[in-house]
Amino acid sequence: METLLLDPEDVAESASLPAVIDAVEGAFGAYARGDVQMPAKSYIDLPQHDGDFRSMPAYIDLVEEEGWEAAGVKWVNSHPHNPDDHDLPTVMGTMIYSDPETALPLAILDGTTLTRLRTGAAAAVATRHLARADATSLGLVGAGIQAHTQLEAIAGVRDIETVVVADIDADAIAEIIEQYGDDYEVREGSIDEAAACDVVSTTTPVEDPIVESVGESTHVNAMGADAAGKHEIADDVLLDAKVVIDDHAQCTHSGEINVPYTAGVLDDEDIHAELGEVVAGQKPGREAGDGVTVFDSTGLAIQDVAASHIVYEHARERGIGTDFALVGTET
Structure with missing residues (x-):
């Protein structure tokens, strides 16, 4: 059997976002039940190049619940000087998606597009369980490419009517308004206005908090912090x-809570649950009388594997991608 090569356009074309959201939700539940293997993210630091490599492997067993299992590893980097020095992206990812039974590499996928999709899906899963059921307004603090996926994914689990976008880049805001203005009432606003919405997603890389207040019952998807010292809320x-x-482990090291947790301002008593525990019904999500809820997302390898499963299956069904002989035949 050949391996399927899926470039960024192939991944985007093969990704049914509702299916990715459901698969990522299933992966979170499996994580809480102990039905995944997910070794800690490993790093190769390259200070001489002001960069690093990261490997993110995982295996998910959802055979009993949903009839599938999957395994894979994402190889991703961060080289901040790439755009200026080499005309390359700062972050590039490659996903190897494998058959757990035979270890055959079923697909090699563009991991950058995949990451964008699974990150939006995680916010949608959290919103599904933690936001008010009647939420109709969405705030976007940060108007980069991830903000687009946040909107598309969250609108899949809540009936969003109004979108308020805050960013220092007027062109980025204009792009969102142009792209989604026919489907929603989209307008520019301040950070405070965006954060007062029923749901707000923050996708900035700041180290000094910029969201100082939110609405009385706002659900916050804190998506921007992915390294020690980053802190939006x-x-x-x-x-x-x-x-x-x-x-x-990831959130206390590099998630939204990492700074106050390290400083002792916030401790384990202030953490209600992991999202998987909520999905699996082990701990409650939003309850009557809840006010503000916050989801701290660092991104897990199980999300990449779950999203890869959907993309691969859809690509095979639709004849998308390029087959090639990666594995030779033994004699």
């Missing part, structure tokens, strides 16, 4: 909220 907001994280 004010400590007072976090301390007053029901906080749900994707993974304790």
